[in-house]
Amino acid sequence: xxxxxxxxxxxxxxxxxxxxxxxxxxxxxxxxxxxxxxxxxxxxxxxxxxxxxxxxxxxxxxxxxxxxxxxxxxxxxxxxxxxxxxxxxxxxxxxxxxxxxxxxxxxxxxxxxxxxxxxxxxxxxxxxxxxxxxxxxxxxxxxxxxxxxxxxxxxxxxxxxxxxxxxxxxxxxxxxxxxxxxxxxxxxxxxxxxxxxxxxxxxxxxxxxxxxxxxxxxxxxxxxxxxxxxx
Numbered sequence: 676x677x678x679x680x681x682x683x684x685x686x687x688x689x690x691x692x693x694x695x696x697x698x699x700x701x702x703x704x705x706x707x708x709x710x711x712x713x714x715x716x717x718x719x720x721x722x723x724x725x726x727x728x729x730x731x732x733x734x735x736x737x738x739x740x741x742x743x744x745x746x747x748x749x750x751x752x753x754x755x756x757x758x759x760x761x762x763x764x765x766x767x768x769x770x771x772x773x774x775x776x777x778x779x780x781x782x783x784x785x786x787x788x789x790x791x792x793x794x795x796x797x798x799x800x801x802x803x804x805x806x807x808x809x810x811x812x813x814x815x816x817x818x819x820x821x822x823x824x825x826x827x828x829x830x831x832x833x834x835x836x837x838x839x840x841x842x843x844x845x846x847x848x849x850x851x852x853x854x855x856x857x858x859x860x861x862x863x864x865x866x867x868x869x870x871x872x873x874x875x876x877x878x879x880x881x882x883x884x885x886x887x888x889x890x891x892x893x894x895x896x897x898x899x900x901x902x903x904x905x906x
Contacts (some may be wrong), residue, residue, distance in 0.1 A: 730791060741794050751788035754778055761801075761864070764817040767849075769864040776868055776906040777801075804867050818849070818860030828838070833873050843869055872906045879904060 718741060729738035744752050744760040754774055761769040781797040783790050789797060811827040812819060819827070821844045828835055835843070847865040879901040883891045893901075 678680075733791065737795055737798060738791065739789050740798070744794075749788075751786070751790050752794060752834060753788050757789070763862040763864055765862070767862070770868065772906070773864040773868045776871060801867075805863065807870075808863050808866055816860065818862055819866050820844075820860050822867075824861060827866075827870070828873060831870070831874075835873070843873070868906050875905050876901065 729735060740751070744756055746756055746759070747753075757778065758768055758771060758774045761774065764768065777800075778789060778796060781793045781800070783793060784790075786883075806829070808819070811823045811830075813823055813826075814820075821840060824844060825835070825840050828840075834902050844861065847869040849859060849862050849865065880891065881887075883893055883897065883901075
């Protein structure tokens with residue numbers, strides 16, 4: 676079952692070297708878009724107890740999707756269950772590191788799983804990012820190339836050098852697939868992680884660059900904390 680994609684929104688370009696990234700579109704307008712991008716794939720389990728009813732006021736459709744992903748009927752979704760439910764346009768599963776990043780963002784009670792309310796936030800987050808991905812996948816290939824990545828980051832206010840852009844592309848691009856789907860490039864899951872990584876590292880640098888001149892002095896411990904905190 677594919678997600679629905681809203682109309683793309685345009686993002687103002689910033690002239691500064693770095694600025695905090697705006698959030699993805701806050702209110703996507705629902706419209707159908709093809710399945711070349713990231714999507715959810717659910718399979719109903721044939722075992723386990725029947726799930727409890729949805730919480731009061733819950734969206735019935737969203738509860739149905741949550742119940743489909745919660746294959747062990749525990750009432751919460753694990754990393755393994757979430758990865759099994761998320762696929763890219765070429766039907767490859769989401770990268771495990773991306774799934775762990777999403778879990779870390781939405782597992783607000785640090786239980787190691789996500790409940791229904793946390794899942795609702797995750798669902799909205801992925802929908803918003805899919806709108807962003809659609810907007811910058813100019814050639815509708817189902818993957819993001821170097822030029823499209825540069826345009827996306829510039830629109831978020833990150834004017835990276837060609838060297839850094841090349842490193843990002845090399846780090847997050849996928850190799851050729853033996854299945855039908857997008858050509859080699861950055862798939863939806865890796866695009867999200869690349870953008871979040873740039874945002875996280877930039878904000879960590881800004882906390883040290885108190886005078887905003889683009890230069891910092893830090894010790895080895897500070898440097899390692901910044902690098903290891905990145906997605």
